[in-house]
Amino acid sequence: MIDILVVILMVIGAFFFFVGALGLWRFPDVYSRAHATTKCDTLGGGLIILALALRLGSVTDALKLIAIIILIWITNATAAHVIGRAAYNNRYPHVEGTYKWNYHGEEDR
Numbered sequence: 001m002i003d004i005l006v007v008i009l010m011v012i013g014a015f016f017f018f019v020g021a022l023g024l025w026r027f028p029d030v031y032s033r034a035h036a037t038t039k040c041d042t043l044g045g046g047l048i049i050l051a052l053a054l055r056l057g058s059v060t061d062a063l064k065l066i067a068i069i070i071l072i073w074i075t076n077a078t079a080a081h082v083i084g085r086a087a088y089n090n091r092y093p094h095v096e097g098t099y100k101w102n103y104h105g106e107e108d109r
Contacts, residue, residue, distance in 0.1 A: 006054055010051045017044040020041050046072065
């Protein structure tokens with residue numbers, strides 16, 4: 001029963017990695033690309049590492065892998081925020097028609 005659950009988690013995790021890579025390839029600007037890769041890589045990596053933790057027989061090894069999952073959750077969100085903020089502060093352009101600013105700090109929608 002554990003093996004079936006491990007395979008299901010691995011397949012779902014690989015699917016999310018594929019969707020994140022597809023989003024990186026297809027989305028037009030840095031903001032949407034960062035969103036796609038961060039969300040999908042966090043979930044995909046978390047599911048695959050969770051499958052590995054279930055597959056291991058040792059509780060201490062499983063706890064180490066769960067600590068790695070938590071570290072990935074924290075660092076992926078922080079990295080996406082830093083990338084998005086740096087792009088915004090350097091006035092990296094958004095996709096045409098989604099958001100405009102007038103370089104005075106005021107939004108034009």
